[in-house]
Amino acid sequence: QVHLVESGGGLVQAGDSLRLSCVDSDVTFNHDTKGWFRQSPGKERESVAAMSGTGGGTIYAGFVKDRFTISRGNAGNTLFLQMNNLKPEDTAVYHCATAVDLNKFYQGEYFYWGQGMQVTVTS
16 A cells, blocks of 8 residues: 655756655654655666654765755655756656665665656756
């Protein structure tokens, strides 16, 4: 059963910003590590950013560092990804996901994820 629902994707131009949101309807996972991964046609999944459930630790892929910022809502069941200075190579379907810890997330070992939404960046 899908309990992660993403929103905020869309079509933008290079240099623009988008803010992705994810709501987790299952409060059981409020304290789990959550993050975002993306996938483009013909490419492997890429972990983008993640945040631990406690302590606020974060991890970012090198290709988005200093452009994207991950954050969680106070209630713990919402997750955001602020994406600035978007580039055409950021075009992908973005998914919200959970994992055991930050390292597992970065290695692609997600255990739940949402259906994803399209982000398209034109040049």
